[in-house]
Amino acid sequence: GESVGLHLPTLSVQEGDNSIINCAYSNSASDYFIWYKQESGKGPQFIIDIRSNMDKRQGQRVTVLLNKTVKHLSLQIAATQPGDSAVYFCAENGNRDDKIIFGKGTRLHILP
Amino acid sequence: DADVTQTPRNRITKTGKRIMLECSQTKGHDRMYWYRQDPGLGLRLIYYSFDVKDINKGEISDGYSVSRQAQAKFSLSLESAIPNQTALYFCATSGQQGPGETQYFGPGTRLLVL
Numbered sequence: 601g602e603s604v605g606l607h608l609p610t611l612s613v614q615e616g617d618n619s620i621i622n623c624a625y626s627n628s629a630s631d632y633f634i635w636y637k638q639e640s641g642k643g644p645q646f647i648i649d650i651r652s653n654m655d656k657r658q659g660q661r662v663t664v665l666l667n668k669t670v671k672h673l674s675l676q677i678a679a680t681q682p683g684d685s686a687v688y689f690c691a692e693n694g695n696r697d698d699k700i701i702f703g704k705g706t707r708l709h710i711l712p
Numbered sequence: 713d714a715d716v717t718q719t720p721r722n723r724i725t726k727t728g729k730r731i732m733l734e735c736s737q738t739k740g741h742d743r744m745y746w747y748r749q750d751p752g753l754g755l756r757l758i759y760y761s762f763d764v765k766d767i768n769k770g771e772i773s774d775g776y777s778v779s780r781q782a783q784a785k786f787s788l789s790l791e792s793a794i795p796n797q798t799a800l801y802f803c804a805t806s807g808q809q810g811p812g813e814t815q816y817f818g819p820g821t822r823l824l825v826l
Contacts, residue, residue: 609752634814643716643802643817644755689754699770700815702747704754 612709619677621706623690626671630692634700635664635675638687647675647688677708685710715739716818718803724824725793733788733821735803742807744786745815746770746778749800758801761786793825 613619625633631652636644650657650664650673657664663676673690687705716737725731735744746758757770759778767778775797777789790797800822804815 641819643804643820644815645817646814649814699757699760702755704752 609704610707610709612711613680614711615680615682617680619675619680619684619708621675621677621688621690621708623673623675623703624671625673625690625692625703627692627701628668628671632693633664633666633673634691634693635662635673636689636691636702638689638705640686644689680708680710682710682712684708716803716805716816718801718818718821720821721819722822724826726826727792727794729793731790731793731823733790733801733803733823735786735788735818737784737803737805737816737818739805739807739816740783741805741816742783743805744780745804745806746776746786746788747802747804748772749802749820755802758788790823790825793823795825798823798825 611621634649635647637647638644648657648659648662648664650666652668655666661678665674675688677684685708687707689705690703691700693700719734723731742763745760747755748758749755756772758772758776759770760768761780764780764783767780777791779787800820802820803818806815
């Protein structure tokens with residue numbers, strides 16, 4: 601069946617270091633992937649997306665990498681800051697019914 | 713002002729009561745969604761609507777119903793609330809068809825069913 605999951609439920613990173621959050625997906629038909637950030641008490645917020653015809657996309661301090669061979673998605677955050685503390689969700693759009701499937705989330709904890 | 717608003721933000725109710733959660737958006741989007749979030753389970757889709765005359769069940773629609781009163785309004789009802797419906801509920805909107813559909817979320821409604 602379809603599933604989008606994350607390897608680690610919690611990730612602790614030293615402030616200033618780079619963070620890498622990983623995600624595995626199982627639907628090979630998915631052609632669009634999204635990373636969301638959810639801060640405490642707030643709804644998920646779009647960070648960055650990538651289409652399946654790309655393997656890398658960069659934003660401001662964030663980079664998403666897509667490896668379709670192994671069905672793996674990652675979010676890299678450069679120079680992690682205290683404001684990056686949040687739960688990060690990967691999501692996929694399977695292109696069959698236009699619904700988005702969310703992973704379970706990874707909590708990013710910033711160490712001082 | 714927020715583009716996607718939800719009311720109430722917090723609600724405590726008793727088992728068996730009927731409650732309604734409301735969502736309004738000013739983004740002009742046709743598509744609206746209701747999700748439920750539980751610890752360790754991520755976001756799960758309850759219902760979604762692609763336009764005013766379109767209502768579709770999501771992954772976990774049992775025990776819930778929805779009404780799309782207008783393009784800007786999408787409400788979620790629990791006809792007879794039960795304790796395992798205690799969760800955080802999010803409304804979302806999107807304006808793009810097909811792949812590339814970014815969703816915009818409201819602030820959430822925290823529901824406690826006693």
